[in-house]
Amino acid sequence: MSDPNLRRVYTPEEAGAAVRERRLAKGLTQKRLAQLSGVSRKFVMDLEAGHPGAELGKAMLVFEVAGVEVLGALEASGRYAPKLDVDVKAHLDSFHPRRRRQI
Known part of the structure; x- marks a missing residue:
């Protein structure tokens, strides 16, 4: 990890x-962070x-x-999967034909 601003976290506490x-x-309060x-x-x-x-979805917000940037969450658990060359948009579109026209 070469970026000094990044740090690895392995637990919910971290x-x-x-x-x-x-x-x-x-300079945010907990209340203001929650509102935003x-x-x-x-x-x-x-x-x-x-x-x-x-809840992960809320935590990501x-x-x-x-x-806080989340990178390589599975790496620490030993279940790391290498990056794959996947066109996520095309993959999602294959399941949702209407989505194709909206994007």
């Missing part, structure tokens, strides 16, 4: 600490506390607003 660190660096992310303040509190049951 992910929560990363969110808290970025939130504070941006579209989640409750309690969710942000639980996420920052490292509660392992945090908070990560985006807080400026």
Whole structure:
């Protein structure tokens, strides 16, 4: 990992600490981060506390607003899958023909 601004997190506690660190660096309160992310303040509190049951979809919204970039999550677990050359849009379009016309 060559970028000094990136750090690896292996546990929910470390992910929560990363969110808290970025939130504070941006001068945001938990309440404001929650508002910007579209989640409750309690969710942000639980996420920052490292509660392992945090819903991933909501957590990803908070990560985006807080400026936490999520990379290689499966790498640490030993279940890392190499990157594949896949056209995700084309793959999704094959399942949803209407989607093809909207994009």
